[in-house]
């Protein structure tokens with residue numbers, strides 16, 4: 001399976017995908033990275049990780065033109081799956097329409113709690129005792145598409161935004177590759193707006209769990 005990754009930042013989730021592919025746990029290759037932030041660290045991660053194509057597509061003023069341009073890049077690459085790994089732009093109708101149930105996002109909360117750009121901060125502000133990460137299919141409903149996998153961690157009394165974010169990212173670095181592997185195995189089916197994960201092999205016992213984390217069935 002060939003994956004196109006869209007990212008805007010550090011690229012640690014891209015790196016996790018590349019690492020799991022190298023180890024053989026993930027049977028998918030990243031064929032393309034597209035970033036909206038030329039020179040962002042994710043570009044370096046892609047180059048060092050041997051991603052064959054890197055496209056730096058800076059945002060213009062016109063959202064519709066960006067949607068067209070991004071759709072053209074993705075359709076030209078024709079990936080089996082598009083993965084949003086910290087892509088900070090909202091996808092437009094051209095891209096969404098070209099890849100129905102083929103775009104996955106990773107979000108740093110247990111959706112539907114704490115949608116939006118400041119999920120980790122919001123969890124702390126609301127005094128959440130448990131949070132985590134969610135992967136979901138992307139639809140026009142921002143952070144609202146059908147959920148695929150989640151994993152949870154307890155919020156420790158001493159946590160600040162940085163420490164909680166790094167706990168959650170450690171989870172993301174397993175849950176996102178695991179989600180892509182489920183897609184590669186053809187085990188994800190969307191019916192009536194819900195994702196069904198077909199039974200099959202699991203990663204329990206094959207990856208080192210994050211201390212204290214709770215993983216769902218299907219991991």
Ligand code: GRF
Nearest residue numbers: 009010011012013086107108
């Ligand atoms: C991740 O925490 C993800 O949940 C959010 O953006 C962040 C991207 O981090 N959507 P990185 O660029 O993969 O390090």
